[in-house]
Every structure is written in C-alpha cells, then in structure tokens.
Amino acid sequence: MLTHPLENLDPAQSVKVLPRHLAGPGAVDPRVVWAFPFEEGWPFAQTEAGTAAAFSPRLRLQTTFGPQPDKPGKGTWTINAHRAPFTPPAWRITFDATTPAEMLHDVHSELLDLYLEDRYSAQDRLFQDETAPYEAYAPLLTRGWSHAVKTDGTQTFLTPEGLGGVRHRRFQRAGLAGWGGYPSEPHWTARFSFGTSTTLVAAFTASLISTEPLRRTVQDVPTQTRRALYVATLAGKQQQGNVPVAPPPPAPASGHTR
Template identity: 60%
Template sequence: MSTAPFTNLDPDQQVEVLPRHLAGPGPIDLRAVWPFPEDWSVHQAAEGAALATSPCLRLFTGLVPDPDSRGKGKWTVTAHRAPFAPAAWQITFDATTPVELLHDFHTELLDLYFIDRDTAPGQLFEDDTPPQEAYTLLLADGWSHQVKTDGTQYFRAPEALGVVQHRYAIITTDTPIWTAWGGYPSEPYWRARFSYGTPTTLVAAFTASLVSTEPVTRAVKDVPFHTRRHVYVTATNPEKQAPASSPVATPPVLPGPSRSR
C-alpha cells in the first residue's frame, strides 16, 4: 500500500482505497444501498428523491438530494411502533456518506426487520444489545478512546479524521445518542446521527463497516483531495474506466414512477 499514490494517476482511473471514512461517497445506486425484497415499496422522483417503505408501514427510509448543501442531501430512516404513529427513532446520513456504509447499514436494518417480523417482535424498538458492541471493533482497529465528564465518549481513527461519539449519560432524548463523521472536524465530509431509541445492533453494523478492511473502489478524482495523504491505495485498476459519479449521482432508471421491489 502507498500513502502517496495519486500524483501520477489519471483522475478517471479506478483505485481501491482505505480507510472507508475518507474514501468519498462513491456513486449512489439505490439497488445497492437498499437491498430490500420485492414486498417493500420503492418510489423515486425524477430529480432523485426516493422513498422505501416496509410492508407493515412501520419503517421508512428515504433520500432527499440537496446539491447546494454541504452534505449534498440526506438519507433518513425512521421507525414507528404503529403505521403513521410518531417516530420511535430516527437516523440520518449525509448524502456524502460512503455508499458502502449505507449498504451495510441497510442490510442490517433488513435483517432486524425480519427478526422483528418472524421470531422476536419488538427487536426494532427494544434492542438489548450493549453499547460496547458498537465500539469494541473500533478499539480493536486502533481507534483511540476519550471519556468526558459531560456524559460523552469519543472514538477517533488513528489519523483522527474519523470520529464516533457516544452519549453514555442520557440527559435529553432530543440529541443524538450516537454521531459519526469523517474528515476534518471543522468541516467533515459526511456525518451520521442516530437518535435516542435506535437499536444498538444498527449502530454496530455501521461501525463494523466503518473499520472494514475490505477496500472500496473509487475514481481518483472522487477521493477527497484535502485528506488524500491519509488514504491508502491497495490496488489500481488501469483497465477500468470510471463511471460518471458525484456525491449524489444521477438516479437509476426504475420502471415507472413507482414499483414494488
């Protein structure tokens, strides 16, 4: 692996890089981010906004692009104890969040949905997974740990450009219990927020993906410039041409304005 690999590479060349939190968002493909079965409803507008709902109408996950904002829009996931009841918990991801993290999170969300539906009703809302399940892998990967007396603890990547914050002393339910971001703290590339009540199982799936050693594929031009010296290229693919991509890519063509997947 090389820490200075970009100088002599063509901007369109495909490379495999780590760590994931500094790789850039990658091209968005709803079919990759949302691995939902056919009984889930998926709707997508021409401008790229999209919504997926579970058959029970208790889980909603959507994308609202906003190219003019720092995060280029939001992915939002909400869970409801009954259809159209107030949200029991909510998660938001900037649209600039690496697409592989989004995929792994939604895969775990689907698994938890099946458990809640088929074998253990309530798992979407009464998850008893301890918080350490969400941060043990961070510590094993060399992330530092800082505990503050205000009820928060921080886990920082070795280069300090990836952070997971956990509120271990809950003073109010109005603030996120877990927050993660990548990039310089003053101007992060992406941010994720997990509200009070979010199953720790979902947070753990996100942090596991965050420290995964499986490289992600990017075009050189899509790797954020200001932190490239902290990004490792594990392989180059000179024979592959980069697809056109942006933090919020052109939405995939779906047959008709809405369909069930």
Template identity: 60%
Template sequence: MSPDLLKNLTSDQNVKVLPRHLAGPGPVDPRRVWGFPTDQSWPFHREAQGGPAAAMSPCLRLWTTFEPQPEAPGPGTWTIGAKRAPSGPEAWRITFDATTPVELLNDVHTELLDLYLEDRDSGKDVLFEDATAPYEAYKALLARGWSHSVEINGTQTFRSPDGLGAVQHRYANMGTHKPTWTAWAGSPGDRLWSASFSIGTPASLAAALTASLVSTEPVQRTVKDVPLPSRQQLYLATATQPTAPSSAVPPPAGAARGRTR
C-alpha cells in the same frame, strides 16, 4: 506528511482505497444502497433518475429516504425512520449526509433488514427493544486501534488512528433531543460526512456502522471521486484501468454484513 498516491493517476482511473471513512461517497444508487426486496412488497418510489427516493417496509413501520440537494450547501440527506405503529409517532431516526461512503450506508441498511426480519419472525419487537449492548458498537473500533476518551458531560468518543474519523456515544441520557450515537470524518470545520442516531435507535445498527468503518476490505472509487482533503491519508490497495461508468455499489465486506449480535 504522506505523499498523494493518486496524483499521477488519471481522473477516471479506478482505485481501491482504505480507510473507508476517507474514501468519499462513491456511486449513489438507492436501490443498491438499501438492498431491500422490492419485489416482495417493499414499495420503492423515485420520480426521476437522480431525484428523491423512498422505500418502506410492508408493515409500514420502517421507511428510508434519499433527498439530494445539489444546489444547497450540503448535497443532501439519507434518512431512516421507525414507528411502533404505522399511524404513531416516530420512535427513532438515523440521518446521514449524502457524502457518507455508500458502503457504510449499505451495511447499516443490511442490518436494518435483518432486524426487520427478526422482528417479523420472532415477535420480540427487536426494532424497538434491541438487546444489543452499546459495547457491541464500539468494540470493533477498540480492536482496530481507535482511541477512547470519556467526558464528564456523559459522552465517550472514539477516534481513528489518523485522527480524521470519530464515533461518539452519549451513554448518559441528557435529553431526548440529543443523539445517542454520532459519527463523522474529516478535519475540524471541514467534515467530509456525518451521521446521527437518535435515542431509541437499536445499538445493532450503530454496530453495523462501526464494523463497516473499520473493515479492511478496500472500497472502489475513481480518482476524481476521492476527496482532495483526505488523499494524503489514504492507503492505495490497487489501481486499475478505467471502466465504463456504473452506478453499482461494490459489495461490502462479508464481516460487516448480517446480524451483529
């Protein structure tokens, strides 16, 4: 078993760690996680600091929300939804546990904004007819040494080298109620976070998640914010002196941003 590289550091000390899937959620700030141009007709609403938040695209077909639940067994949910028409039924949905690392959330929302802009400017309806092949979402995992197994139930699963991260793709349509993509981290029965992409979700958004998962750009956390169950599996990139508290999200790795096709 690997030693806990953080045990001799103070709780408020800043560290940069990898892999991302075990780093903990980090500082939660919806404005920074989403990164939408709220000064350009993207409505943003939050009643109170630390409370629920929501944002919506100018076309009213995309929305994203953060619902904290500090008193519940789970700490809350991040949700992305889309409709073909503002008054129509939901076409697809993505949900993340509130404990999902903020860098993963930011990279998926960055890709979402890129999709929206491409959809708006090209008229190709890429928000609902995405031409990205599913392979684009898992080739980054294979390139970083994640294992691959295929089940006869129509799913394939990719697991991180440490065995504590996983991405599952349902390649056979077994019913619209089952997600096409799921991802999680942690040991069986004690997940640190999980994410679910419904059928119809653009594969480019799943590709944004997987590219962020395997990014080699360390993420910054304070020692007290790193989950205890994952500390012996972390690689410590640097340790720095404590700084004033901040809600800013560290910038994600350049390789994980932008269009994935």
C-alpha cells in the same frame, strides 16, 4: 514536499482505497443502498429529481433520500422506525449523501435483517434490542482508535490519523454521531437518535473499520484528506493480473485491555 498516493494517477483511474471513512461517497443509488425486497411488497418511488422513498409492508420502516447537490452534504439519507403506522418515529438515523455508499448499504442490510427477525419471531429488536453497547464500540479500540470520556458521559472515539470519529452522548436525544474528514469540516456525518437499535450502530462501526477497500475513481476521492489514504490496488482496465491488497500500517496499541 509531501505527496499523496493518487497524485500521479489519471482522474478517471479506478482504485481501491482505505480507510473507508475517507474514500468518498461512491455511487448514489437508492435501490442498491437500500437492498430491500421490493418485489415482496416494499413500496418504492423515485422522482426525476432523484428524491426517493421506500416503506416496509406494515409501515414500521420508512427510508428516504433527499438530494441537495448545492449543500455541503449533498442531501440526506433518513431511516425512520415507527412502532405503529402514522405515529411519530421511535428513532431516526440520518446520513449525509456524501457518506460512503458501502457503509450505507451495510446499515440498511442489517436493518432488513432485524425487520425480518421481528416479523418471524416474538422479538422486537427494532425497538427493544438487547445488544450490549460495547459490541458497537470495542471493535474501534481494537483498531487503534483513541477513546476519551467526559464527566457528562459523552464518549468520543477518534481514528488513528484523526480524520474521523464516533461520539456517543449517553443522556442526550442526539444519541450518537459519526463522521469522516476533519471534525471542523467533515466529508460526511451520520446521526443515530437515542433509542436506535444497538445492532444497527454495531453494523455502522463494523463497516466503518472494515479492511475491505472501496473502489473509487481518483476524481471521486475527496482532495483534502488524500494524504491519509492507502491505495490497496489499481483497479483500471490497464491493470494486469491480481495485485495483492496492501493493508495500512498496523494500528497502534490502544492502551485498553479486554
């Protein structure tokens, strides 16, 4: 009978695991996920129920978190980008609340960098990003992800173990979607609307395939896909000394040339 690497550990044991897309959400804290300079004029508000919102000083960016603990995705993180205040968003990104918090943080950190670059330069990369799409997708192939293209232009990239993916719909408003878990019942889903800065998509895919393990307690790791996890280290108090990170098996050759 097959076992998984967490089977004999205490539910409260802290571990570091890979791959990231199967690690579970981690700590849900809007102030940590957003990492905006709130002391520099970024308004922030949060209700007792956990609903939160933050805005950039000139209202070009609006970020919200709406918890829904009774729904499969447990709520939604949303980024709206506006060319002018109080206008419809030019593009939108949404994440299920079950998305790994570290990946959310990486995307929002890149979002802040883009905003600050635009603020102090003549560029407008929030809406006119010239980053080439291959910069977002080529790293997936170097990590052994498969790649399929349909006649309608839809490109699908799947993880080596088949429990995560990214789908790019070139000619549809939906733009791009990413997920972790079984495609029919994913642990989490991310959606990038058409027009989203490619730099933000690249930040998402880079975080998705990062080999830096994520710290979780055993009880917080989704049970359905634990057999596909690699335990990098035990991270509890009883662990003595430094334990080297055990990388996952080498990624299979993708069959693509660069």
